[in-house]
Amino acid sequence: MNIGIIGAGTIATFLLTEIEKQPAENLSVKSLYVRDIDKYRKLSEDCGVQLFNHFDSFLDSDIDIVIEAANITAVQELIPRALEKKEAAIISIGALSDDTFLEHIMSLANRYNHSIYLPSGAIGGMDLIQNAGALGELDEVSxxxxxxxxxxxxxxxxxxxxxxxxxAFEAIRKFPKNINVSIILSLAGVGIHQTKVTIIADPDIQTNQHKVEAKGAFGTFSSTIENNPMPSNPKTSFLAALSILGTLRKLQSDLKIGI
Incomplete structure (x- = not known):
């Protein structure tokens, strides 16, 4: 699978580095879409990846899937265009808190027969939440x-x-850079207007902690995770980066667990 990435920051660099270490997996980053080619010239030379600042040329390059690794604006402006030609994975899922935009890109994905992938990011258990709601009998998610x-x-x-x-709808509007995990949880479960969110500021901790709870006909579920930051960037969750790499590996694997 040939990969094109929107952005060249922490997560893009992580994917470049880790995928290059495992050439036998049939994953290869071929193209990066950036605003300033000169700024990332060395990255291109070191990793053997082609840089583009023209989006149509980027889409027409030798790639099978587009990974958004930039920001919400990039999702809003570029992912609809990407879906006309390629599969797409979205990291800045705060953009999907807009119901109209979500419906728009789902319509495009259906029209052009391309899938949209949402890595689970800094939390886990999304497969369980989806399974628990398969019959519409998921009562509460928080x-x-x-x-x-x-x-x-x-x-x-x-x-x-x-x-x-x-x-979750209110949370992402008040804390757009801090609570993206609530959106993926909402999409997997009972929706953005029904998912309950509590945010606690704690002076005694140094890492982000997320507790997911669910209740329904299946029973009850509780999961807590404490996220370590990326070694190269303390503002980025290490698990969020790993979830993207894990998603790409699942797409290539003949054994698809939890799907």
Whole structure:
């Protein structure tokens, strides 16, 4: 599978490096779409990847799938165009909190017979949540996210504080850079307006922690994860980067677990 990536930041560099280490997996990053080619010239030379700043030329290059690894604006502006020609994977899933936009790209995917892949990011258990709701009998899904106080601009806190309680729809609008995980959870489960979200600022922790809980005809489910940051960028979850690589490997594997 030949891969094209929108962006050349932490996650794109991680994918370039890790995929290059495993050439036997039939995964290869061929193209990067960037705004400034000169800025990433060395990256191109080191990794043997072609740079593009013209999106149509990028799409027409030797790639099978487009990975968005940039930001919400890139999703909104570029993914609809990408779906006309290629499969696509979206990392900045906060863009999908807009119901109209989500319906639009799903319509495009159907029209052009291309799939949209959403890596699970910094949380797990999405296959269980989807399975639990297969008959529409998933009653409740909630997310409790605990973050270092300074990352939420609450540096003066001496003890933990709940800074938000509401729906995933409300959360992503108030904290667009901090709670993307609520969107993937909503899409897997009961929807953005029904998924309950609590955000806690905690001065005593250094990593992000996410607790997912669900209840329905299947029974009950609870899962907690504490995310380590990327060694190269403390603002990016290591698991979020790994989930993209894991998704690509699943697409190539003859044994597809949890799908």
């Amino acid at each position: 997310l409790t996210t605990r973050k270092p106080a300074h990352s939420l601009n609450e540096q003066s806190l001496k003890q933990e504080k709940i800074i938000f309680q509401g729906t």
